[in-house]
Each structure stands twice: as C-alpha cells, then as structure tokens.
Amino acid sequence: MTRLRLPKITLWRVLVGVIFAAGAWATYLRFVKGFEVATNMSNGQPWGIWVAVATLCGVGLSAGGFAIAGAVYLLGMERYRPVLRAAVIIAFLGYLSVVAGYAWELGLPWNFWHPLVMWNRSSVLFEVVWCIILYTMVLALEFSPALVERIPWAPVREWYLRWHHRILIALVLIGVLLSSLHQSFLGGLFIIFKGKMYPLWYSNYQTTLFYMSAIPAGMAMIIMALYLSVRSLNVRIDLRILDDFSRIITPILVIFALFRFADLYKQHALGYLFLPVEETAYFWLEMALFIAAPLVLFNLPRLRQQPIGLYWASAVLIAGFMVHRINVSITSLERATHAGYVPKWPEMAVTIMLVAAAVLAFRGAVLHLRIFPQTMQVAPPPLLLPRMTGQVFPARPSAAVN
C-alpha cells in the first residue's frame, strides 16, 4: 500500500510560500502594469531599493567570495579552506541574484545584452557591468568542481578537474582583481553626482569607501551563513573559524571609520555632522549600526566565545551596511530632488524574493553537493613507517580536504 505523503506544513515553508507568492504578484504588477503601479520610483528618485539593496548591498555582501578565495589560494591561509567552497557559492548566488534583479530593475530588460556590444568606456556603469558579468563567470568556474565531481563518468570528470586545477590560480587572481574593481566602482557611480548629493555622503573617494565597506560586510555574511549551516543543515565545521573572520572585521572597520571622517574633513563636511536635519539622523544611524555597534560587539570577549554572539554581531553589521548603501544612493539625493521616496511593497517583495531564492539555492547546494568537508577530522599526521615497509621517505600527507 502506498500512501501519498504531503509535505509537512511548517512555519518556514509557509513563509517561503508567502514570499514567493508575493514576489510573483509583484512581478505581475511590474511587467503587466509597469513601474508606475509597481514602484514608487519617480523622476526625482529614478533609483529605488532595487539598486540600493538588490545591487549595491547584494554585490557588497558577496565580497566574502573573493576575500576568502584570495586568502586561501594567494596568501596560503590554508586554515580557511574548509569554508572556501561555501564562501564561493555564497558569492556566486549573490551575484546571480544581483544579475537576475536587473530583469525587474531595467526599464528595457530585453536590451540587457547591449553593454556587451555597445561600448561607452567613459561610463563607470559600463565598467561595473563588464566586471560583474566577468566575475560571475569566474565564480561559476571556481564553483564548477562541486558540480563536476558529481558526473559519474570518471574520464570526463578527471579531465575537467585536471584542467580546472591548472587554471585555478589564474582564475582566483583575476577574480580578486575584478572584484576589487567593481566593488570600488559601484561607489564610483556616485562621483558624477557632485552637487546633488548631501555633503555627508558625497566623496571623491567613494570608490575606496565602497571597497573598504564591502569586505567586513562580506565577512559578516559568511559568518551568518556558516552559523546557520551548522545550526540547521547539519554541517560540521569548527566554529572557531568564525572567530577568525571576526578578527579581520575590527581593523577594517576602524580604518574605514578613520578614512570616512578624514574624508568628511577634507570635503569640508564636518559642519554637517550635527545640523538639526533629517540627514543627520540617518548619518548617525549608519555610524551606530555599521561602525560603533559592531566594533563593540565583536570585541566583547563573552560574546565572541559563542558562535551565536558572532552571528548577531554580524547581523547588526549587515544592517548597518545596508543603511550605509541606502544612505549613499537614496537619502543623499533627497534634499536635491524632494522625491520623498519610500519603496512600494512590490519593490520590497521582489527584493525579498531574490534573497529567499539565493538562500534556498544555498541550502540545496549544501544538502546535495559537497560544499563543506565531510568530516571534521583532518587526516592524522603520517606515521613513520620505515620499519614496516622499508620506505626511506614516508608518504607526504596529501591535501586532507578537497
């Protein structure tokens, strides 16, 4: 007797259902009714949260991919290898969701391929588009062994993995360069808005600021993803690695904050720090969530000892990072444009759906591919075996994982 088993209804499944239903309805509004019905974007604020969150935050939060790939392959930090694949797939899915988001964001999405053949090399956005496309391809290649090793046909599999191994270092190097370029040039997009942006956010060094803010955000993203993987996906890794990542965050945040204020001084914007206007509140909210709170939280010994402490500290940092990106792209323009932009629900629904899709894909990958090492145990150090085998040179330990 076969019994039809319906999937169990859980809170999370209901939530996923609601997110995708709302996303589908929002998508209908966007493509059948148009921007005017689906969004609150206007001539005053032509970029809404699809740019501010889905792109600027999405790309920034994916920065962990190049940082960890670079650390492991170029700097030889082998202790991060167990989470390398996770970092790469988080970045890959992040970029995929950014690219997919442009189906909603672009006014004429069917022309998405135009930048590939119609070049304008004086455009910062042109530079960013190319870097993002190329880097997404690099990430796909970096990640590909996780899929290829599932191919049951050994000759193909081994042929591919051998080639992959040969070009891997070059790929990682190109990936770090491409990332550095477009992470910073996302900020470069705002350089041409001189005179329109509120002085607390305009900077000639927006490129540097975006680059420096992306790295802690990307690290925090990886901490959260790793913690959740361990908690709910039965992944077994040594959580002390999270503490390692958090150690990188503090110095970068300090340098970022120093640079930020030095830059405000140089742009003669220090006078705006305490003006009784709305922008001031947004500025200090950004400073509190992105700089002050993470610096305190990541340095509380009691909190650091527990992975969940690091998890929540990362969540605060990411919230602050999002405030930072939204401030640069939306808050800063409000005074010049008086657009009064607040996102409409379909804009939120599409953004949340993109995030949910990336999370589900990550979950699927962790459950069905070899993203994390299968065992916590690193192969024991080789025993000296000459007495038993007569070998002069004991076999070297081959790479224990991966």
Next chain:
Amino acid sequence: MKTKAMLIDITKCIGCRACEQICKEIHGFPQEHEPTLSATALTVVQERGDKFVRRMCMQCQDPACASACPVGALTKTAQGAVRYAGGKCIGCRYCMIACPFDVPKYEWSKLAPYVTKCDMCAERVLAGKPTACAEVCPVGATIFGDRDDLLAEAHKRIAENPAYVRKIYGEMEVGGTSVFFLSDVPFEELGFVTAPMTQPLPTLSAAALGEVPTVVLVGGSLLAGLYWFTQRRQQVAAAEAAEKEDKNVLRFRDKERS
C-alpha cells in the same frame, strides 16, 4: 555645420507659453501645461515672482548624461544637440541622476519606457531650420543661431545694458552648455541650479576610471608576487620538514641497527 545654440533672455519673456505649446504639438503630447519637465513636457515656462523662466535640456558641451550612459545612447552631436538613441537604451536611468540640471525624464507609466529630453529639434536643425520654440517666440526671448554668435550677442547685451546680471548662465556651468540664459535677477533667485562648478562632470569619473589600468597592473603584480611568496614559503617549509624527517628516519635506523 557650425555648433548651434539657443539664447534665452529672461528679461524679454512675457510668459505666453507658445514655446511649450509648439513643443508639445510637434511631439504629439497632450496640450495641458505641466509645472515641471516630464515625459510629455520637454520644455516648461515656470513663473518665478514676476519673471518667467524656461526650463529645458542645456545641451552641455561635455554632458554628464552621455558619459554616464553605459551603452552610449546619449551623444553630443557636432550640431550642438545632445541626442538620445532609444534603440540603444537599456533603461538603467543613470543619465537621469547624472544630469546636474535634472533634465532627462522617464516614461514611468509605459511598459517599454524610454528616456525623454529636448534634443534642440535636431532633425529640424539638420534640415536648416531653427528650433520650433525659437521660431514661434513672438518677442524674441528665445533665439537660435551659431553658438559663437549667440555668446557674442549675449556679451554685447550685458555690456550695453547695466540692468543685466553680469553673467551668462551656461557659458561656464559644467564646462559650458549650448543653451544660454540672460537675466536681470540673480539666477539663484530664479531656481537655477547654482551648484554646478565650471568643471565638466565627466572629468570626475574619468579621473576615477583612469585608475583602472593602475589597479590591474599594480594589483595583479602584487597578488602574483604574494602568491609566489606564499608558494615559496610553503616549499621551503615542506623541504625543511622533509629534511628533518629524513634525519629522523636515519636516526631511527641508526638506533635500530645499534
């Protein structure tokens, strides 16, 4: 063809809005007056106190919109107009924010929305005619002609009449434009954007983009160097470890033998 331009003398404008109407007519837009530029109003006449101020694309000499556009849909043409090629546009709307005068507007209500802005009647001008708004202006507040001639004319008017503000708006702004304004009231009181500096905005992003080759070369060599260094260190460490092991093995054997 010499670079064309328009000169708008605010002291002469009587606010009849003939320019607005003819512009809407030739573009097939509904005739109602709109307070600001929109997808169906490429020029508007705004009331500022007892003055009337026309707003429209300034046709910058080095336009921020054209440098921002990732696909080069906006171009500064030899005739002076900044033209938009809708066929190239992807709808990213970067030009709208990049414009220091907030000129490009978007067809938000359409399913295939395009950017709209004044192109200084590019087709008419190519056919040897003046812009429609200049042609229709009953008092000569808007005149059309060669850019050099109009600049000379503007300077002449300022020199002859002390009532004018000693400034031609558009001569220096963001590196110069092809639409000039003369006024007897300070421009900031008339709602003109006074923030734009005399430097063309594209030079700002060009400076940032100029760093790309440096980043690639220096960054690339730095990373390659680091890779080489860590590899070498690992090799040395491995070799040293092997040496040590060998010694141990030998010692072990010696012990065995003895």
